[in-house]
Amino acid sequence: MEQEYFHSVTLDKGRCKGCTNCIKHCPTEAIRVRSGKAVIIKERCIDCGVCIRVCPYHAKQAVTDPVDMIKNYSYRIALPAPSLYGQFGPGYSRERIVLALKHYGFDYVFEVARAAEIVSNASEKYMKNGVVKKPVISSACPAVVRFIQIRFPNLIDNLLKIEAPMEVAAAIARKEVHEKYGIPDDKMGVFFISPCAAKVTSVKVPLGNQKSKVDGVLSMKDIFLPLLDIMKKQGEVTKEPFSLSSAIGVAWAASGGESDAVREGRRIAVHGIHNVNDILEQAVQGGLDNIDFIEALACPEGCLGGPLAVENPFIAKVNLKYEIEKIRQNQAHRVPRTENADEFVWKSKVEYKPIMKLDDDMMKALEKMQKIDEITEGLYGLDCGACGAPSCRALAEDIVMGSAKETDCIFKLREKVSSIATQLQQIE
C-alpha cells in the first residue's frame, strides 16, 4: 500500500451518528462532521486511537491484517507485544501464552520484550555519548512521533533515533530463523501481535527506515479468544520455563517501563496523548531542560491501554506486575544484555509536516489569519461542535480554507433566518 497518508484508524459510516465526541477529543483536530458523518482529515491523523476509545457507537475502527494472512507464509514468526501478557489474568503465564502462539500456527516466537531490552541498552548508550539533544524523547510510540512531526517540529531533533522494538524484533527474528533453520527470507511471514493501531500504519508507511521487516499486524482482539481456547485445552505448563526476555522488556508494556529501563538521568513517563501534548509544550519552551529522557505514550497507561487491547488497562497492569515479579524472582532466566544495537539507528530522517500552515505565501497566510480572527470574533464562542468542527475557531479556519460556510453554525443560521423573516414581514 503506497500511500503517504495511509491510516489504520478508519470510520464505519453505517455506525456513525455524526455526534461530537470524536471531533472534540481528537488531539490534532483531524475530524469534522460533514453531512451527518465523521470525516477524518488524513494529513492530520496520527493514529493515536483516541476516537476509537471515545466513540459511543464504535464507528471508529483500527484496520489490522486478517489472522488468516499467516496462511500465506510457509514459515510464520510471531512477535507478541509485551502487553499481550497482561491480557489473560492469573494462571496464564507468559510461558503458557508463548506456547499457545506456537500451537496457534506460528513456527517461531520472538518476544518484542527482548527487542525492547536491546532498545533500552541502545538508549542508555545513546544518552551517555553526550552529543544528543536533551531531553531525549522516546520514539517507541508511533503516534507520538507523528504528533511531533506535525505539531512540534522543534522537538524532532530530540527524538531517540533508534528503531522501535517491533522493528528490532522483526530484524533479529528473521536473522535467528535464517541462522538456525536456514529458512530463506521470502518464505518467512513476520507478524506483530498488536495492541496498537498506529503500529499498523508504521508497517504500511514506515517512519524512520524505508521498509518494514514486519509482514502483517494482527490485532490482539482477534487473537485473544483463540489463544485462550488453546490455553484452556493445554492446561498449565508443566515443563521447565524456557529462556524468555527479562523483566525489563516485559515492563515496557506499561507506562514507566521504558523510562525505568533507561538508567540514565532524570526521566519522565507521560501517557495519554493530551498529557503528552502538555509535556511537549513545556519541552518546546525550554521548560524541561533539567530532564534527560521523556517516555511519551499516546495511550492511557501506555501500550496496555492500546485500542486493540482486550483487558481494561488497570487490570492488565496487575496481571503484568505479577508476571514481572515472577521473572524478577527467577533471575536465572534473564537474557544477557549483549546484542549490538548500532544497526538499529535510524537511517533516514523524520521530517516536519507543516500541515497546520494556512498558506505557503506568508502575506496570504497573514490575510487568512486576519479573516479567521474576524470570523471567530463574530461566532458565539460556545465551541458546541454542532457545525461539525471541534471549536468556533476551527470552524472559522475551515471557512477561510474553503471547507465550511458560516451558516454551518446553527446560531449564525438562526440569525440569518430571523433576518430573512424580518425582511419578509417588511415586504407585506
Next chain:
Amino acid sequence: MGTVVRDYMIPANDFTVAGEASSRVRKILTQLGVSPDIVKRTSIAMYEAEINAVIHGNGGNAHVEIDENKIYIRISDEGPGIPDLELAMQEGYSTAPDSIREMGFGAGMGLSNIKKNADILDIQTEVNKGTTVNITVFFNRP
C-alpha cells in the same frame, strides 16, 4: 499590510497558566508558516518574559504584533521594577525567592535567555512603577 495582533492577560503568581500566551503565539506562527527555528526562538524569549512577569511583576499583559517580516512582543507589568538592569542581565543572577526556585524557576537565566533569542531586546524599567520588555524577532534574518 496584513498584521495579526494579539493581547493576552498574564495573571500574577499563577503558574498553571504561565506560558499559555507564548504557547498560543507559537501556534499562530506555525500556522503562518514561520520556520521552526524562528518559532522556537520567539517562543523561548516570550516564555521567559512571561514567566518573569508572573514571578516578579505581579502579572501584566502581553501585546503581540505579527507582520510578514517580524514579530514584536511587548510584555508589561506594574511590578517593582529592576533596580540594576545590567546586573539582572547577567547569567545566574536572580532575585527569585527560594519558593520559586524550588519550582524550577528563578535560575537567573531569564533575561539572558531572552537576549540570546531575540533580535532586538529593549527593556524599560522603573523602580516601583514596573517593567516593559520589548522583544522583536525577524523572520528573514540575513
